[in-house]
Amino acid sequence: xxxxxxxxxxxxxxxxxxxxxxxxxxxxxxxxxxxxxxxxxxxxxxxxxxxxxxxxxxxxxxxxxxxxxxxxxxxxxxxxxxxxxxxxxxxxxxxxxxxxxxxxxxxxxxxxxxxxxxxxxxxxxxxxxxxxxxxxxxxxxxxxxxxxxxxxxxxxxxxxxxxxxxxxxxxxxxxxxxxxxxxxxxxxxxxxxxxxxxxxxxxxxxxxxxxxxxxxxxxxxxxxxxxxxxxxxxxxxxxxxxxxxxxxxxxxxxxxxxxxxxxxxx
Numbered sequence: 001x002x003x004x005x006x007x008x009x010x011x012x013x014x015x016x017x018x019x020x021x022x023x024x025x026x027x028x029x030x031x032x033x034x035x036x037x038x039x040x041x042x043x044x045x046x047x048x049x050x051x052x053x054x055x056x057x058x059x060x061x062x063x064x065x066x067x068x069x070x071x072x073x074x075x076x077x078x079x080x081x082x083x084x085x086x087x088x089x090x091x092x093x094x095x096x097x098x099x100x101x102x103x104x105x106x107x108x109x110x111x112x113x114x115x116x117x118x119x120x121x122x123x124x125x126x127x128x129x130x131x132x133x134x135x136x137x138x139x140x141x142x143x144x145x146x147x148x149x150x151x152x153x154x155x156x157x158x159x160x161x162x163x164x165x166x167x168x169x170x171x172x173x174x175x176x177x178x179x180x181x182x183x184x185x186x187x188x189x190x191x192x193x194x195x196x197x198x199x200x201x202x203x204x205x206x207x208x209x210x211x212x213x214x215x216x217x218x219x220x221x222x223x224x225x226x227x228x229x230x231x232x233x234x235x236x237x238x239x240x241x242x243x244x245x246x247x248x249x250x251x252x253x254x255x256x257x258x259x260x261x262x263x264x265x266x
Contacts, residue, residue, distance in 0.1 A: 001092045013039050020044035023066060025073040038078075040069045083200070084109070084123045084141045087174065090204040091128060091223075101130040101207065101224075105251075112138070115249065119161045120154070122171075130207065130224035137170045137226075141200075144180045148187045155191030159238060162193060165249040166242025168235040170226055172211065173197045188214050192234035196226055 003009040016022040016039075023042040027035050041049070043061050050060035072078060091103040104127040107115060112125040122138040129135075140154060151173070158171050171193055175181040181197050188195055191214065198210035198220070209222045213229050221229065 001089045001096065004097075013037075016045070017042070021048065023064075023069050025069050027073045027078060038073070038082075040072065080123075080141060080143055080145075083143065083174075083176070083204075084139065086204045087139060087141065087200065087206050088124065088126075090206055091126070094130075094207045098130070100132075101128075103127070104129050104134070115251070116161055117164075117248075119164060120157045128207070128223050130222075133224040133227045135170060135224055135227040136167075137172050137223075140171060140173045142173055142175050142180065142184070144176065148184060151184055152187045152190065155188060155193055155195065158193040159191070162235060162238045163241060164246060166239050166246040167249075168194060168231050168239050170194045170196060170231075172206075174200045174206070176201045185212075185214060192232045192238075194229070194231040194235055196229075 003012070013022060013024075017024050020042045021044045022039045024037045024039045026037055041064060043064050046060040046064035047057050050057045072081075075081075088103070088106060095102045105125075106127075107125040109121070109123050113121045115125070116122075120138065123141045124139040125137070126139065127134065127136050138158070140151075142151070155171075158169075162168055173181075173184060173188065173195065175184065175197065176199070178199050181199055185197055188197070195214040196211040196217070197214065198206070198212065200206060200210070207223045209220045209225070211223060211226055212220045213226070215232055216230055
């Protein structure tokens with residue numbers, strides 16, 4: 001996200017750990033050998049963020065307990081969390097090195113669930129802009145731990161959210177193996193929301209041409225180019241029948257410019 005060299009990034013992480021800004025742990029592993037350190041927020045870091053956001057500093061420090069980091073080191077969701085974070089970091093890194101690319105907005109899993117009233121629970125939501133194209137998307141990061149029937153059910157959840165919000169949005173299913181993607185596409189084809197699948201195994205490059213629309217697409221396209229792909233006609237019909245309370249899902253954009261009313265002379 002911020003460094004062109006992994007060595008520089010690691011040295012900076014070590015410095016921040018020594019200052020107490022970050023904490024770190026080494027995940028449990030059944031295989032022989034050590035794993036890379038994983039870094040999380042430390043007490044000093046929690047205090048800094050709380051002060052920047054004008055929140056209770058002492059309360060933030062109390063909540064930043066080391067046993068939470070240790071619990072995360074043994075969590076079955078750790079690899080999933082890392083995958084989603086890598087997806088976001090790759091897009092932000094692309095923004096840093098390409099002047100025509102920008103991750104305009106991003107919501108984490110918990111933030112997205114609150115925004116959607118729990119109708120859908122994506123792993124993330126974002127807006128990507130590149131070369132004059134802009135795409136709003138939900139991210140479903142799949143490591144093969146859920147049944148294919150559950151993935152199919154998620155499509156129906158997004159159909160319901162389209163009716164509530166009145167907006168059609170691409171749903172990206174990111175898989176860690178081509179075999180899992182192939183099996184999932186056979187079940188996702190029944191969905192009538194705009195879906196695309198891609199494989200993000202290894203170093204994630206989600207902005208590249210790895211995305212294949214489930215309906216209508218024959219070639220893989222880049223993340224930004226998905227904005228040019230046709231959406232299922234059923235999606236547009238649902239959006240037209242949106243709920244009268246769709247206003248509750250409106251979001252202000254980070255780059256929106258608020259026009260000031262002219263000051264009239266007394």
